[in-house]
Amino acid sequence: MEAEHGDVWEALRPLCAQVMSVPAEAVVPQARLVADLGADSLDITELEAASEELFGVVLRGTDKTRVSTVGDVADLIVRLRAGAPDVPSPLVR
Secondary structure, three states: OHHHHHHHHHHHHHHHHHHHOOOHHHOOOOOEOOOOOOOOHHHHHHHHHHHHHHHOOOOOOOOOOOOOEHHHHHHHHHHHHOOOOOOOOOOOO
């Protein structure tokens, strides 16, 4: 799963930078979507939709209270792609 995590990270990092209009260097695993990268509700929705399309996962309809960092988003996508049940949505409002 570690190799897949690297692949997810390589694709997620520029996606986050584009959606949130921040430099790619600012998108690090510990960066908080809202507090550090300045994401607003529209950015969150756009990132969620783009992630679903890019990674072939469904993020909508899950608990949005547990995940707040870019690294958490990557972890969630890896778990969803592996078929893990009951995982929270990556996008904290």
